Amino acid sequence: MENERIKNEEIDQEKPPILSSWKRLYTVVLLNLALLIVLFYLFTKVFD
Numbered sequence: 001m002e003n004e005r006i007k008n009e010e011i012d013q014e015k016p017p018i019l020s021s022w023k024r025l026y027t028v029v030l031l032n033l034a035l036l037i038v039l040f041y042l043f044t045k046v047f048d
Contacts, residue, residue, distance in 0.1 A: 016025045 016022050019025045019028065
């Protein structure tokens with residue numbers, strides 16, 4: 001039981017593969033999504 005608790009704590013403290021925190025990684029992903037939405041919107045307006 002103790003080993004399971006330690007493993008869960010290690011998983012909770014795991015760092016993301018890039019950047020230094022999960023908050024920064026999620027921010028980059030959301031900004032990327034927003035940028036793609038704007039670019040696709042502009043693309044459809046230009047070629048409409």
